[in-house]
Amino acid sequence: MRKILFVSLAALLAACAQVSTTAPGTVGVNRPQYMAFSSDSFNRSMASSYSQMMQDASKKNTLNQDPALTRRVNAIAGRLTPHTQIFRPDAPKWKWEVNVITSDQLNAFCAAGGKIAFYSGIIEKLKLTDDEIAAIMGHEIAHALREHGRERASQQMGTQLGLVVASIAIGANQSQMGLAGDMSKYLYLLPNSREHETEADRMGVELAARAGYDPRAAISVWRKMQGMGESQPPQFASTHPSHQTRIADLERYSAMVMSLYEAASKKQRQSTAQAQ
Structure with a gap:
């Protein structure tokens, strides 16, 4: 049994390819990633889940119920998605989809392959600007773009299998296994998730800047989130950076891409003037 598990772990490690899913862009995100699943299979799975979620929302009459808000969100996506080519040349050709769900949740997401959903609550409660x-x-x-979902799934599978193999090798009991699981959570999985959030923050301000949106708006978003007064766990026990850490990092990286924003804004003004 022990031999079989060691062979299984070795096979998993062999299957985990070291990749760089994106180009670094101006913000310089270039961390190597380890993937145990193919991009195509993972994206198909996520697209299916997204489609089912939108069908369920439609049945509940909560899908794209506000035409003006839906147009607004789609227009912003239409400006952002062409600039994904800076990080991934294939991304502008993804089958992008954008939907707005009527809900009080302060939430939004983009599933693998370009499936975007915004909840009306985050826009209305935070009174978000464009x-x-x-x-x-x-x-x-x-x-x-960074395929963080596929990376997290790969990490979790590898960690779980590694713990099982290690427990058999050293004869660990259930209590010791539980402690090892907690240690892996705090020392590996949570820090990686926080790293994913930081990467998305930095790449996000560059995408916004290139599309002609003020990258400093990311700072105001998190100040608004901080002002909501919701409790936040200590950073070491959270999958997200603390508000203070996040705001400080965004201040640095939004300044880094201000020249991109100014160039895009100038181009938009010239285009508007020519159209008139």
Whole structure:
């Protein structure tokens, strides 16, 4: 049995390819990633889940119920998605989809392959400007570009299998296994998730800037989130950076891409003037 498990672990490690899913862009995100699943199979699975979620929302009459808000979110996505080519040349050709779900949730996401959903609550409760919607959307798109979902699934599978093999090798009991699981959570899985969030923040401000949205809006979004007064666990026990850490990092990286925003804004003004 022990031999079989060691062979299984070796096979998993062999299957985990070291890849770089995106180009670094101006913000310089270039961390190597380890993947145990093919991109195509994972994206198909996520697309199926997204489709089912939208069907369920439609049945509940909560899908795209506000035409003006739906047009607004789609227009912002339409400006952002062409600039995904900076990080991934294949991304503009993804089958992008954008939907708005009527819900009080402060949430938005972009599933693998470009499936975007915004909940009306995050826009209405935070009174988001277009720049702030672009900041959130850029962040969520960055998760999809970096394939963070596929990476997390690969990490979790590898960690679980590794713990089982290790427990058999050293004869660990159930209590010791539980402690090892907690250690792997705090020392590996949670820090990696926080790293994913930071990468998405940095890439998100660049996407927004290139599309002509003020990258500093990402800072105001998190100040608004901080002002909501919701409790936040200590950073070491959270999958997200603390608000203070996040805001400080966004201040640095939004400044880094301000020249991109200014160039895009100038181009838009010239285009508007020519159209008139």
